[in-house]
Amino acid sequence: MAAQIWGSEKRARRRREISAKIAQMPELHDSKPLPFMTREEKIMESARKLTILTEKMGQIIDPTDPAELYHLNNEVLGLEGNPMALHGVMFIPALSAQASDEQQAKWLPRALRREIIGTYAQTELGHGTNLQNLETTATYDLATQEFVLHTPQITALKWWPGNLGKSSNYAVVVAHMIIKAKNYGPHPFMVQLRDEKTHEPLPGITIGDIGPKMAYNIVDNGFLGFNKYRIPRTNLLMRHTKVEADGTYIKPPHAKINYSAMVHVRAYMLTGQAIMLASALNIATRYSSVRRQGQIDKSQPEVKVLEYQTQQHRLFPSIARAYAFQFAGAETVKLYEHVLKEMKSGNVSLMADLHALTSGLKSVVTYQTGEGIEQARMACGGHGYSMASYISEIYGVAIGGCTYEGENMVMLLQLARYLVKSAALVKSGQSSKLGPLVAYLGVKSEPTSLIDRIPNSGFTEYVKTFQHVSKRQTLKAADMFFGLMEKGEKREIAWNKCSVELNRASRLHTRLFIVEAFVRRVNEIADIRIKEALTDLLHLHVNYELLDIASYALEDGFLSASQLDYIRDQVYLYLGKIRPNAVSLLDSWEFSDIELRSVLGRRDGNVYENLFKWAKSSPLNKTDVLSSVTQYLKPMMEKARL
Ligand SMILES: CCCCCCCCCC/C=C\CCC/C=C/C(=O)SCCNC(=O)CCNC(=O)[C@H](O)C(C)(C)COP(=O)(O)OP(=O)(O)OC[C@H]1O[C@@H](n2cnc3c(N)ncnc32)[C@H](O)[C@@H]1OP(=O)(O)O
Numbered sequence: 001m002a003a004q005i006w007g008s009e010k011r012a013r014r015r016r017e018i019s020a021k022i023a024q025m026p027e028l029h030d031s032k033p034l035p036f037m038t039r040e041e042k043i044m045e046s047a048r049k050l051t052i053l054t055e056k057m058g059q060i061i062d063p064t065d066p067a068e069l070y071h072l073n074n075e076v077l078g079l080e081g082n083p084m085a086l087h088g089v090m091f092i093p094a095l096s097a098q099a100s101d102e103q104q105a106k107w108l109p110r111a112l113r114r115e116i117i118g119t120y121a122q123t124e125l126g127h128g129t130n131l132q133n134l135e136t137t138a139t140y141d142l143a144t145q146e147f148v149l150h151t152p153q154i155t156a157l158k159w160w161p162g163n164l165g166k167s168s169n170y171a172v173v174v175a176h177m178i179i180k181a182k183n184y185g186p187h188p189f190m191v192q193l194r195d196e197k198t199h200e201p202l203p204g205i206t207i208g209d210i211g212p213k214m215a216y217n218i219v220d221n222g223f224l225g226f227n228k229y230r231i232p233r234t235n236l237l238m239r240h241t242k243v244e245a246d247g248t249y250i251k252p253p254h255a256k257i258n259y260s261a262m263v264h265v266r267a268y269m270l271t272g273q274a275i276m277l278a279s280a281l282n283i284a285t286r287y288s289s290v291r292r293q294g295q296i297d298k299s300q301p302e303v304k305v306l307e308y309q310t311q312q313h314r315l316f317p318s319i320a321r322a323y324a325f326q327f328a329g330a331e332t333v334k335l336y337e338h339v340l341k342e343m344k345s346g347n348v349s350l351m352a353d354l355h356a357l358t359s360g361l362k363s364v365v366t367y368q369t370g371e372g373i374e375q376a377r378m379a380c381g382g383h384g385y386s387m388a389s390y391i392s393e394i395y396g397v398a399i400g401g402c403t404y405e406g407e408n409m410v411m412l413l414q415l416a417r418y419l420v421k422s423a424a425l426v427k428s429g430q431s432s433k434l435g436p437l438v439a440y441l442g443v444k445s446e447p448t449s450l451i452d453r454i455p456n457s458g459f460t461e462y463v464k465t466f467q468h469v470s471k472r473q474t475l476k477a478a479d480m481f482f483g484l485m486e487k488g489e490k491r492e493i494a495w496n497k498c499s500v501e502l503n504r505a506s507r508l509h510t511r512l513f514i515v516e517a518f519v520r521r522v523n524e525i526a527d528i529r530i531k532e533a534l535t536d537l538l539h540l541h542v543n544y545e546l547l548d549i550a551s552y553a554l555e556d557g558f559l560s561a562s563q564l565d566y567i568r569d570q571v572y573l574y575l576g577k578i579r580p581n582a583v584s585l586l587d588s589w590e591f592s593d594i595e596l597r598s599v600l601g602r603r604d605g606n607v608y609e610n611l612f613k614w615a616k617s618s619p620l621n622k623t624d625v626l627s628s629v630t631q632y633l634k635p636m637m638e639k640a641r642l
């Protein structure tokens, strides 16, 4: 199963080898539980481990393999981030995709050797979503052949970029490029922020940390202002766009090609989200098979809480989602790598499809991951609320994904633009022009679902039902939009008035893609036992998801009330079937105790002993009487006694 999850037997084996090596290297372990550290201590601890890793990485992993790097990162540095998180996630990808060969030769080897630390600075205090209204300017000075970076007012301060505040000394900065008073829109520039020797901010740069956040606090998300700060012309990233010495602008082959670093993260973060969801579920499911509370049959002893159907219903559909996201994420990464290669050689024809797909996926996956992790926390009762479970940190980090790389509603609306264009093709009889991801929009569907009517139809009837609801909602939302425009409404106003319906279409389309990715994967599996276990999970997935969106299929009679009852029964049937495999389905992800960082979710299941040990190690328990008591509470009580 681990081979299915991680892509191959070799990958699963390598993960095990890496975890085993790390287990033998105490210098790479947290020196004490992270929740007992202050933010400064955590940042220090992370930097300590990071530097050891830089020295010893080659002994542990193949540093050129992103999957090995990611595993090493999760084990040693953990999900709260590290001082170089954005360096790998965005700075290097931005340089790789957007810098010319010459620029790459100059900067990439230094970045890869970690001579310099970089980040991606785009969002500002006043604008994150609407890139056209970013306010930082890069004005070309023809006389000196330099760009002058400037922050015209407080809202133009860069705000949020990870590791910008304290750790990075370089950044890819996105600024509006102005040449001879003409604004060419946002473009990426390579900018040195700090002196390479002293790490002091360079003159003209104002920089710092934006303060503690809900989670992810090892990362120093930062602010940055420029006061007429000069950089050479050749620091504009020039793979696709060029500015010649005389100010001539050579436009890129696609208007949005400079957005590729964002698409990179949107594609890669899906499996990251799956891992976080599976981690939280691993903790909750292990704990649920240790925790005994109440009886189902009063004549019997107390049961493991995992025996309760409500507990299974809370956890198992999310287990199915974690697998579904992992499989859909793996497909998306493959597609992304393909499109990136094409883009580098000038073929930009697939960019729109990739943008639409990743926009929808990042939104649906992050939202459902958040839901699943929160349910996992509640499934652990009171102990889930303790930082000892570590689920709250996993939750905080995961839901950051609903916001970063494009706020979810906004990204769903990006996909909706693509769906509405596709609907227009269908309506004008040009369905043959639909891309493969939306081809179903042009296919006539049956009048009613045949779920429960065709025995052994596999998942075909389910897929058809998802296609039906997605198609219907897309055409309905598009009709609403076109109708408003026909009535004379301006395009943007009409769009806004339909946006809830449009986003519903985007979610349904994306959920269909996830179901199909899961079906594709299960169909490929040769090993009978693995196929059986995953088929059960897929049954739960399709029935649970369909129940969740049933109103769309009920309202036009595609599904009947009796079919709905059938689907509900299937959910209950598969909850029961999955119960014996539940812990294994999560243990198969092979998270080590070091990586999980959870007292509740430890492999040995010694929950109570470990919780007591953990509580005793709380810094508050170093003394029996706190100074807050001697200084304030004790005098108060004494005064009251007089
Ligand atoms: C094994 C390895 C595993 C690795 C796992 C890795 C895990 C990673 C975890 C990382 C953890 C933490 C890191 C956090 C880092 C966070 C970083 C950031 O947040 S960076 C900032 C991100 N910011 C955004 O995403 C901003 C969102 N806004 C936008 O993207 C745009 O403004 C947008 C798209 C909303 C609008 O853009 P614009 O104003 O320029 O659009 P127009 O209206 O002019 O045009 C719309 C038109 O353009 C098309 N379009 C838009 N984007 C793209 C694109 N990228 N590609 C192709 N086409 C694009 C769009 O479809 C429209 O087309 P149209 O034909 O007109 O409909």
Ligand SMILES: Cc1cc2nc3c(=O)[nH]c(=O)nc-3n(C[C@H](O)[C@H](O)[C@H](O)COP(=O)(O)OP(=O)(O)OC[C@H]3O[C@@H](n4cnc5c(N)ncnc54)[C@H](O)[C@@H]3O)c2cc1C
Residues within 6 Å of the ligand: 086, 120, 121, 122, 123, 126, 127, 128, 129, 130, 159, 160, 161, 162, 216, 221, 400, 403, 404, 405, 406, 407, 408, 409, 410, 413
């Ligand atoms: C943990 C974290 C890490 C980050 N790291 C980085 C980084 O490394 N580099 C970087 O540059 N940035 C980073 N960011 C910033 C992030 O990319 C932005 O916060 C994000 O893109 C959302 O933009 P915003 O804050 O402007 O939200 P807003 O756009 O202000 O969103 C507020 C509300 O307005 C709604 N809204 C906005 N526009 C529309 C619209 N057109 N239609 C409908 N609704 C709309 C949204 O849906 C939302 O409900 C990070 C953010 C976080 C939380």
